[in-house]
Amino acid sequence: MPEKRDYYDVLGLSRGASKGEIRKAYRSLARKHHPDKNPEDPEAESRFKELSEAFAILSDDDERRKYDTFGHNSPGGSPFGPGGFQGVNISIDDLFGGDLGGIFSQFFGSSSGNRRPKGSDLMVRHSVPFQTAMDGCEEEIEFEALRTCDDCEGKGSKDPSSVRPCPACDGRGRIERVERIGPFTQRVVSDCPSCDGDGRIIQNPCDSCGGSGRSNQTKKVRFTVPAGVSSGVRLRMRGHGEAARNGRGDSGDLYIEIDVEGHEWFERDGSDLLMALPIGFADLLLGTSVKIPHVDGTDITVKIPAGSNPGDTISIPGRGLPGQGSRARGEVSVVLKLDIPSSVSRADKKRISEMYDILGTNEDDIEQKIRDEAYRRRNSRIR
Ligand SMILES: [Zn+2]
Ligand SMILES: [Zn+2]
Incomplete structure (x- = not known):
């Protein structure tokens, strides 16, 4: 197989080309190389496909960013699925002022094949005490979300007999047609407009959910916050988001964003803990040792050598927080401060x-x- 050409080269553009320039270059090249215009040329079809693929990628913000970063070897594989780009159903008329966006948007995002629509993902924020960063904890939260209606089990109807398959789509929820233009055949699948993609008509809808199959419900979720957690970490609870419409398809996911409360004296740098320790002048000069209660349950002993200066740092390795995903603990860094009495008597x-x-x-x-x-x-x- 010949090596894939750079998408920008295919369209004759520089990397910084604007959206308008990309659209213009594609329209003009695609008109020139459209297979209907070049019936004698066996290469026209592959050239037109190459142009259309380049346009599909570069006109989509997300895909263009991925391509700019990874070239043809994007980690997720081809955005067109395992089969790669199969061509696109574009007539010469479309290339004069037609809605190219609508034609190309089918590749990415919402209209990805026949997968059932998933319920929406949800996010909640959850605060935990500083100690959790040391020990981790089991938490439980209660929150309200759209869930499968209990009364009708998500079916949306009072009784099964009042549900019938949608006559427009034969209960499939989707309408499929095959279009052929030039050498291309294209299967176009879209939601059935009569039943809104559901495939069913409900004549006697459930009172609790009005036929939607979902209702607002409060539910408890238990989850584990791992030791080493820091603020901003999101825990993903698969299937705990909103239920899918009409109880068909998977529920969305719940993301729990953790906020770790501050500590009375520690500042945190990843798994390291920093603190300031005020020490009197005599102790700095003569040396001393100070015991401080610690988050791991055992006092830390800070040994201050004789002749220490304010600003000196004493590191205590292995007594910081556990690292996320590793057993190794960080260090405690103690910065010495000179403790000056706020007032001194005349005597x-x-x-x-x-x-x-x-x-x-x-x-x-x-x-x-x-x-x-x-x-x-x-x-x-x-x-
Ligand atoms: Zn219901
Ligand atoms: Zn239908």
Whole structure:
């Protein structure tokens, strides 16, 4: 098989072409290469298919984005399904001002074959305490959604005898016709207009749901929030969304967006926990050790070495939160802050000033101190 050409090359366009330019290029090339216009040319059909495929992709925002990213090797496979592009039913008239969008939209999105329409997906937000990020939890929520009507079991009718197949579509809900233009045959399937795609006519509709087969109901859903969860994570509960119309087809899905409440002192960076620890000047100078209650149930002991500076960070590996999808826990990072008393009595001021002989004052060779500090900072940065 010859290698597939770049869609932009096929239409003779640059990558930045606007929608209008794409439409214009396709109309003009497709008119020229339409098989009806080139009955003697055996290549015309494949050339026309190539043009139409390129247009189908580039005129659809989603498909164009995928193509721009992955080229012909999109991870989901061909957007036209396993058989690839089969041609499209376009007459020469369509190429002069016809509604091309309507013809091409059949490939993507809503009209994807004979699959039954699924019920709508729903989303709810759910808040959990910070502790959940450590331990995970089992939760239960109650919410209201359109569900299969209990009284008629989704059938929409009071009694089975009042339901008859729609005469227009023979109960299939869909109308199918085969169109042939030039060398192409195309099966066009659409919802039956008489029964709105349902395939049935209900003469005696159910009182509870008025024949729709669905009613608003409150239901409980239990779910597991995994340890390591962070805000914005969405849990998907298959089949817990809205019921499909007329009780036929699958229910939609329920998405639960988790919001993790904050902690009193921890800030979170993925599975790492950050906190500030105020330490008095004497403890920074002489060293100490501080015990803090922790979210994993065991106190953490922060060892502050003698001669520590405010701003120094002490890392405690393996005591952060569990990572999502992995067993490894992050670290706790403790940043030391100097704890300055907010007020000092006259008597204390006197006692502190008596320590000048130990601690020094700024009157001592200040330039040398600044030089030493700059040197220390430079070296700590290199390391
Ligand atoms: Zn009902
Ligand atoms: Zn019908």
